[in-house]
Amino acid sequence: MPRGPQFENVFHVNLRRIAEATGHSQMTVSRALRDRPDVAVETRKRILGVAEKLGYRPNLLVQGVKTGRSGNIALLICPSGDFGAGMVRGAHDELVRRQYLPLLHWKWVDAAKGVAGAELEMIHRVLDRRVEGVILFPQDDSVPDLYFREVWQRGVPLVTVDRHLPRTHADFVGTDDQAGARMAAEHLLALGHRCVAHLAGKRKYGTYADRRSGFEGAIAKAKGCCVTVEIEDPEAASRAAERILRATQRPTAVFLAADHYALGVYHAAARMGLRIPDDLSVVGFADLSLASCLTPPLTTVRQDPYGIGREAARIVIDRCSGRLTSKEPVQLRLTPELIVRGSTVKASDRPNDTSQSARRTRGGT
Amino acid sequence: MPRGPQFENVFHVNLRRIAEATGHSQMTVSRALRDRPDVAVETRKRILGVAEKLGYRPNLLVQGVKTGRSGNIALLICPSGDFGAGMVRGAHDELVRRQYLPLLHWKWVDAAKGVAGAELEMIHRVLDRRVEGVILFPQDDSVPDLYFREVWQRGVPLVTVDRHLPRTHADFVGTDDQAGARMAAEHLLALGHRCVAHLAGKRKYGTYADRRSGFEGAIAKAKGCCVTVEIEDPEAASRAAERILRATQRPTAVFLAADHYALGVYHAAARMGLRIPDDLSVVGFADLSLASCLTPPLTTVRQDPYGIGREAARIVIDRCSGRLTSKEPVQLRLTPELIVRGSTVKASDRPNDTSQSARRTRGGT
DNA sequence: TTGAAAGCGCTAACAC
DNA sequence: GTGTTAGCGCTTTCAA
Numbered sequence: 001m002p003r004g005p006q007f008e009n010v011f012h013v014n015l016r017r018i019a020e021a022t023g024h025s026q027m028t029v030s031r032a033l034r035d036r037p038d039v040a041v042e043t044r045k046r047i048l049g050v051a052e053k054l055g056y057r058p059n060l061l062v063q064g065v066k067t068g069r070s071g072n073i074a075l076l077i078c079p080s081g082d083f084g085a086g087m088v089r090g091a092h093d094e095l096v097r098r099q100y101l102p103l104l105h106w107k108w109v110d111a112a113k114g115v116a117g118a119e120l121e122m123i124h125r126v127l128d129r130r131v132e133g134v135i136l137f138p139q140d141d142s143v144p145d146l147y148f149r150e151v152w153q154r155g156v157p158l159v160t161v162d163r164h165l166p167r168t169h170a171d172f173v174g175t176d177d178q179a180g181a182r183m184a185a186e187h188l189l190a191l192g193h194r195c196v197a198h199l200a201g202k203r204k205y206g207t208y209a210d211r212r213s214g215f216e217g218a219i220a221k222a223k224g225c226c227v228t229v230e231i232e233d234p235e236a237a238s239r240a241a242e243r244i245l246r247a248t249q250r251p252t253a254v255f256l257a258a259d260h261y262a263l264g265v266y267h268a269a270a271r272m273g274l275r276i277p278d279d280l281s282v283v284g285f286a287d288l289s290l291a292s293c294l295t296p297p298l299t300t301v302r303q304d305p306y307g308i309g310r311e312a313a314r315i316v317i318d319r320c321s322g323r324l325t326s327k328e329p330v331q332l333r334l335t336p337e338l339i340v341r342g343s344t345v346k347a348s349d350r351p352n353d354t355s356q357s358a359r360r361t362r363g364g365t
Numbered sequence: 366m367p368r369g370p371q372f373e374n375v376f377h378v379n380l381r382r383i384a385e386a387t388g389h390s391q392m393t394v395s396r397a398l399r400d401r402p403d404v405a406v407e408t409r410k411r412i413l414g415v416a417e418k419l420g421y422r423p424n425l426l427v428q429g430v431k432t433g434r435s436g437n438i439a440l441l442i443c444p445s446g447d448f449g450a451g452m453v454r455g456a457h458d459e460l461v462r463r464q465y466l467p468l469l470h471w472k473w474v475d476a477a478k479g480v481a482g483a484e485l486e487m488i489h490r491v492l493d494r495r496v497e498g499v500i501l502f503p504q505d506d507s508v509p510d511l512y513f514r515e516v517w518q519r520g521v522p523l524v525t526v527d528r529h530l531p532r533t534h535a536d537f538v539g540t541d542d543q544a545g546a547r548m549a550a551e552h553l554l555a556l557g558h559r560c561v562a563h564l565a566g567k568r569k570y571g572t573y574a575d576r577r578s579g580f581e582g583a584i585a586k587a588k589g590c591c592v593t594v595e596i597e598d599p600e601a602a603s604r605a606a607e608r609i610l611r612a613t614q615r616p617t618a619v620f621l622a623a624d625h626y627a628l629g630v631y632h633a634a635a636r637m638g639l640r641i642p643d644d645l646s647v648v649g650f651a652d653l654s655l656a657s658c659l660t661p662p663l664t665t666v667r668q669d670p671y672g673i674g675r676e677a678a679r680i681v682i683d684r685c686s687g688r689l690t691s692k693e694p695v696q697l698r699l700t701p702e703l704i705v706r707g708s709t710v711k712a713s714d715r716p717n718d719t720s721q722s723a724r725r726t727r728g729g730t
Numbered sequence: 731t732t733g734a735a736a737g738c739g740c741t742a743a744c745a746c
Numbered sequence: 747g748t749g750t751t752a753g754c755g756c757t758t759t760c761a762a
Contacts, residue, residue, distance in 0.1 A: 014755055025733045030757070038731060055518075060493045061435060062755045064426045065738055071494065075469065079444035079453050088444050092469060101490060104440065104457060104469040125466060128425045129436065153420075263658060293628060293658040379739055390749050395741065403747060427739045430754055 013056040021050050033058065064130060073316055074126035075102035077137040077161065082288045083305045084137065087161055090309025091135055098317050103131055107139060119147045133157040133316035135309075138165055140204060145169075157319035159312045164206055169329060171319070173312045176333035177207050180301040181214030183338040184255050184283045187299070189222050192347035193253040193281060197244045198228040199237060199265070201257040208257050211285060215255050227251060237264030245272055245280070252347045253281035259288045262298050281344040296342030303336050378421040386415050398423065429495060438681055439491035440467035442502040442526065447653045448670045449502065452526055455674025456500055463682050468496055472504060484512045498522040498681035500674075503530055505569060510534075522684035524677045529571055529696070536684070536695040538677045542572050545666040545701035546579030549620050549648045552664070552703055554587050557712035558618040558646060562609045563593040564602060564630070566622040573622050576650060580620050592616060602629030610637055610645070617712045618646035624653045627663050646709040661707030668701050 015033075019026040024047060032039045032047040033056075039047075064070035073095055079085040088104070095102050103126055107118050126134065127150065134151055138160055145168045151158045158170040165172075188196055198215050201208030212228060219226040227247065231240045237256075241264060244251060256262060262284050266276060274280050276296060284291055284300035291298040311332055318324035380398075384391040389412065397404045397412040398421075404412075429435035438460055444450040453469070460467050468491055472483050491499065492515065499516055503525055510533045516523045523535040530537075553561055563580050566573030577593060584591040592612065594605045602621075606629060609616060621627060627649050631641060639645050641661060649656055652667035676697055683689035 079450045085444045295660040
């Protein structure tokens with residue numbers, strides 16, 4: 001069955017219909033409904049009344065065609081985990097506040113077509129719907145600019161969140177990772193830790209690279225020593241932690257590139273009979289909800305995903321409306337906040353010889 | 366600055382332009398681009414080539430106006446927590462698979478306008494954009510039908526997820542809460558627990574009511590005894606748990622209406638010197654990521670938010686395309702799954718006298 | 731303050 | 747196979 005709008009429902013009310021019902025021209029009706037000043041008060045009142053009674057609703061699709069403003073912004077963020085979901089919520093709220101709505105989409109691989117075209121197809125799907133701007137959370141830092149050329153070639157503003165694409169002409173909003181890592185380092189130093197470790201994420205992610213350099217830098221500056229191990233994914237955290245903790249000179253604290261690694265570290269410590277925080281202080285990064293569920297709750301650097309989403313939306317909209325015109329891409333890094341919980345304490349004065357400490361509570365899984 | 370589509374970008378390519386470039390009529394171009402069979406192979410090839418070269422992209426806004434199919438579905442779900450986010454992801458993936466995109470929106474209260482109009486405004490915002498269907502996660506079970514009359518009056522299919530609105534003409538997808546609660550009860554019974562408790566949620570939420578009746582029913586059937594305490598929100602869980610555990614006849618196990626309550630219960634138990642699971646077995650509901658982070662990890666009834674979202678999307682789309690025409694609202698309840706973890710063990714044979722057990726380890730926070 | 735005409739980009743319907 | 751015509755609901759422009 002063909003489903004043209006004319007068959008769609010009983011209430012097929014458009015401007016023409018209201019014009020007929022009120023005896024005014026379509027144009028006057030249009031003006032009245034859009035609150036234009038050049039309509040007589042009486043006329044407007046009558047028109048609004050009739051529109052209301054007939055259940056009229058404007059068609060933003062058509063408005064979009066005419067004006068080029070669909071009222072939609074593409075939100076290319078997968079709401080998984082606290083971080084993604086937080087950004088989505090922040091962006092949503094700001095968009096709505098400014099009368100926009102987010103068209104949600106993220107990389108989705110059609111088995112038939114393979115991974116290759118997925119990224120480009122994603123862009124096309126939203127561009128074809130004439131979104132006015134795009135907010136993107138890149139999968140990794142190596143997304144080829146090619147895919148996004150289409151976006152700015154069409155004059156559609158693009159903002160990336162959390163991951164900065166250096167070779168792309170796009171605005172960016174993220175966390176000040178270096179500052180956050182420095183906070184973690186300074187917290188541990190203040191507690192007297194001098195021999196520490198860092199469980200780092202893959203360097204190809206700029207955020208992880210920044211956290212690493214920020215942390216190592218701060219520790220080095222204080223003449224502490226830091227062993228860094230880079231891991232592939234959270235699953236590897238447990239093994240890596242064990243490796244670190246078996247070192248002759250066992251670190252008294254470890255800084256994690258991400259909260260996700262914490263569970264693995266806690267398990268490793270438990271297996272080795274080390275107590276957190278007494279034998280090992282742990283600091284995470286992100287403040288996922290996981291952090292406060294752990295025992296002991298995790299000291300961590302709190303990011304502000306909601307704020308990142310909000311600011312990204314603000315920037316896109318400002319670009320759309322021409323309020324923001326800087327030729328240079330905007331870069332915004334929100335300062336994170338250290339949340340001290342139970343996983344960090346003063347470094348003990350006891351010599352931290354691995355074998356001894358491990359023997360003391362062996363079997364205490 | 367006025368931003369009509371004509372000023373938008375250099376590539377302002379439409380059918381007319383391609384028609385001119387190829388020397389064919391607009392109609393032929395349209396047919397070729399939509400892969401209609403009645404176009405000569407040669408013609409099509411030429412047209413597609415030119416379209417590609419000019420960087421043509423169809424305007425789905427216009428297509429929507431013409432055909433009444435905007436290609437968008439309203440997703441009125443806030444992606445907060447594992448559950449909301451899971452539903453959003455499930456719905457998204459299915460929608461995309463079927464060439465739709467979700468327009469994301471949820472209740473958002475404009476300080477200026479107050480709460481009153483928020484629900485209706487939300488509906489209007491998506492309806493004005495001519496979504497073809499609506500997937501809704503109701504805030505509570507008392508959402509007045511009024512707000513959704515607009516939806517079905519316009520012939521737009523509506524599916525609610527997780528919460529069934531009995532007085533609304535809408536399809537529904539959720540969890541089989543009764544069955545899930547029964548699983549929890551049977552698990553505890555199988556472990557030998559006879560004296561149990563239930564930390565219930567407010568009855569006004571149908572899901573909580575179902576979990577309660579399912580659990581109480583199964584326990585009663587096995588001649589066990591169950592003390593139920595209804596709480597307002599997760600914050601109240603800790604106090605309620607304490608109350609339950611102070612009862613003369615202390616229960617050996619507790620079933621939580623939701624995983625959220627677990628942290629409060631764990632804390633209460635710790636305060637009273639009770640060990641989980643030895644002194645108290647705990648079963649949750651939902652299997653949020655929280656469940657596996659706790660110590661000990663929580664035995665719980667796993668819901669399938671992703672599946673719920675997916676099925677909801679399937680139903681809306683089937684309604685849109687006329688594949689599903691049942692006059693009666695469809696109701697689908699996905700069967701949950703019991704996930705046994707470390708928070709439940711066999712009921713101990715030791716008499717469970719509260720004062721004694723508590724004294725034994727008093728001060729052991 | 732109001733109206734008429736033209737057109738946004740596209741498609742359904744029908745004719746050849 | 748291909749083209750012509752009309753129109754979707756609305757806004758811009760210009761005229762009254």
